[in-house]
Amino acid sequence: MTTATPRLNRAARGLLPTELTAELPPPGTGTGIVHLGPGAFHRAHQAVFTQLAMAAEPGDWGICAAASRGRSTVEALRGQDNLYTVTERAADGADRVRAVGAITDTVSALDEPERLAAALAAQATRVVTLTVTEGGYRHDPATGRLASDDPETAADALGRAPRTAVGQLVRGLQARSRAGAESLTVLPCDNLPRNGRLLRGLVESFCEMLPESEAAPLLEWVGERVAFCSTVVDQVVPATEQADLDRVAEALGVADAAAVVGEQHRSWVVEDAFAGPRPAWDRVGVQFTPDVGPYETVKLRCVNAPLSATACLGLLLGAETVTEAVGRLDLRRYLRALYRDELAPSAAAAGGSPPEFDALLARLGNPNLRHQLAKIAQQGIGKLPQRLVAPAAEHVRRGEDPHLTCLAIAAWVHLLRVPVGARPRLDPVSEEIAAELAPARYATEAVDLLRERLYGLSEESGSRPDVGDRVAEALRTVEVRGVHAAVQEAAG
Ligand SMILES: NC(=O)c1ccc[n+]([C@@H]2O[C@H](COP(=O)([O-])OP(=O)(O)OC[C@H]3O[C@@H](n4cnc5c(N)ncnc54)[C@H](O)[C@@H]3O)[C@@H](O)[C@H]2O)c1
Numbered sequence: 001m002t003t004a005t006p007r008l009n010r011a012a013r014g015l016l017p018t019e020l021t022a023e024l025p026p027p028g029t030g031t032g033i034v035h036l037g038p039g040a041f042h043r044a045h046q047a048v049f050t051q052l053a054m055a056a057e058p059g060d061w062g063i064c065a066a067a068s069r070g071r072s073t074v075e076a077l078r079g080q081d082n083l084y085t086v087t088e089r090a091a092d093g094a095d096r097v098r099a100v101g102a103i104t105d106t107v108s109a110l111d112e113p114e115r116l117a118a119a120l121a122a123q124a125t126r127v128v129t130l131t132v133t134e135g136g137y138r139h140d141p142a143t144g145r146l147a148s149d150d151p152e153t154a155a156d157a158l159g160r161a162p163r164t165a166v167g168q169l170v171r172g173l174q175a176r177s178r179a180g181a182e183s184l185t186v187l188p189c190d191n192l193p194r195n196g197r198l199l200r201g202l203v204e205s206f207c208e209m210l211p212e213s214e215a216a217p218l219l220e221w222v223g224e225r226v227a228f229c230s231t232v233v234d235q236v237v238p239a240t241e242q243a244d245l246d247r248v249a250e251a252l253g254v255a256d257a258a259a260v261v262g263e264q265h266r267s268w269v270v271e272d273a274f275a276g277p278r279p280a281w282d283r284v285g286v287q288f289t290p291d292v293g294p295y296e297t298v299k300l301r302c303v304n305a306p307l308s309a310t311a312c313l314g315l316l317l318g319a320e321t322v323t324e325a326v327g328r329l330d331l332r333r334y335l336r337a338l339y340r341d342e343l344a345p346s347a348a349a350a351g352g353s354p355p356e357f358d359a360l361l362a363r364l365g366n367p368n369l370r371h372q373l374a375k376i377a378q379q380g381i382g383k384l385p386q387r388l389v390a391p392a393a394e395h396v397r398r399g400e401d402p403h404l405t406c407l408a409i410a411a412w413v414h415l416l417r418v419p420v421g422a423r424p425r426l427d428p429v430s431e432e433i434a435a436e437l438a439p440a441r442y443a444t445e446a447v448d449l450l451r452e453r454l455y456g457l458s459e460e461s462g463s464r465p466d467v468g469d470r471v472a473e474a475l476r477t478v479e480v481r482g483v484h485a486a487v488q489e490a491a492g
């Protein structure tokens with residue numbers, strides 16, 4: 001981009017080819033959705049579905065994009081009248097580009113907490129969506145409740161301008177109940193199991209931290225007027241890099257600081273239990289179902305689990321991106337065996353329809369996307385239980401040996417035992433766990449330290465077989481023989 005390149009905004013939209021701007025909602029479109037966490041994924045996924053829905057059936061379903069904690073996206077969007085572009089890039093390099101104008105307002109929760117509460121309380125708002133990452137829910141996966149020792153949540157409950165996503169949502173719901181506004185539907189869109197039910201529990205546990213005089217009426221109002229629907233989302237949207245922005249500017253002749261680039265595959269399965277109206281998402285490919293369970297199992301075990309395995313093993317083998325990692329023959333052979341023998345059967349046993357491995361690999365290994373392994377490896381403790389531990393435990397229950405899945409779990413433990421520098425710095429929770437693991441000399445000791453957090457999880461934890469011994473065995477192989485040998489041996 002040169003200094004002469006004009007910035008994308010309403011005035012400059014005429015510089016774009018008309019086919020790129022054809023779907024833009026008309027000026028004056030009202031806001032009907034509040035979204036918490038307008039990262040790259042939201043802008044490529046829910047915002048595009050919503051724009052397509054408004055094109056199919058006009059309505060005031062513009063999105064108020066609310067940054068829960070950052071400012072950069074809000075600033076970038078405001079600098080260009082909330083317009084941006086989405087490039088959907090195929091594995092053969094073909095691009096499908098569109099301008100997106102579904103975002104009709106922006107809020108920085110840190111700077112404008114009262115505007116966020118007002119947006120959540122507004123009569124016109126009927127849907128709330130969230131993508132705040134797995135860690136953004138600040139929950140304890142073992143209980144499904146807010147982590148009781150989290151100082152940020154506690155400070156929010158004491159009444160400061162809220163800084164946590166759940167605190168922001170609850171304060172908005174409180175304002176809405178006081179305003180007497182209509183019912184609301186909340187759709188979490190993060191890769192978490194039963195994310196609707198989870199978020200309802202978190203909202204309730206936050207309410208219970210409030211003074212009794214506030215808690216009781218709010219809990220009653222939420223119970224009667226707010227629906228929390230689980231959703232399953234799928235589209236690879238890597239974090240935008242400077243090279244992406246440069247390429248967009250060069251291709252379009254306008255500079256777009258909020259541009260996103262993702263794959264062409266885009267799917268959204270939503271639990272059909274709304275408390276009120278919604279955009280015509282059903283007309284543009286969003287699937288509504290009474291039970292997202294089978295879709296969720298396939299997504300977590302057949303897309304996210306192989307990605308987590310690729311991330312941990314790939315980083316240990318020196319790769320940076322998914323494409324680079326799956327370009328290695330040894331890792332590809334291991335992933336194929338992992339998928340065929342353990343992950344796909346476990347998803348099928350839970351009633352899902354796993355995709356063909358080759359089609360999946362073609363998607364995930366898209367050579368035109370830079371999907372960073374380090375991002376996928378973040379927040380492992382919030383991801384591995386549902387992606388890898390649960391299917392491994394089910395195999396053990398059936399009398400089988402999930403050694404391939406256990407190798408992926410062991411790779412995560414080993415990654416945390418590698419010093420920063422020889423691996424990327426991870427999120428604060430992962431680094432805390434890494435510090436706890438550091439004194440452990442032996443694989444069994446390290447696995448024992450993680451046993452409760454990693455294996456004693458979720459609602460079935462009472463009957464879930466412990467796969468710790470198998471993970472310790474795989475970790476020993478990794479530590480004694482090396483990652484490369486462990487991967488080759490496992491792939492057979
Ligand atoms: N990117 C993808 O390919 C993809 C695909 C499917 C699902 N998802 C889901 O969407 C989530 C977001 O993806 P993204 O690529 O937009 O990520 P991102 O890193 O851009 O983050 C999204 C938003 O969450 C906010 N956030 C991050 N940590 C937070 C915290 N602790 N509290 C509150 N807000 C926080 C960020 O500021 C940002 O606005 C993923 O974690 C995943 O659960 C992503």
Ligand SMILES: O=P(O)(O)OC[C@@H](O)[C@@H](O)[C@H](O)[C@H](O)CO
Pocket residue numbers: 134191233234235236237303304307375376377383
């Ligand atoms: O932090 P995660 O692992 O939930 O997200 C990073 C991405 O790997 C992931 O979101 C995938 O791209 C996505 O789940 C594909 O639909």
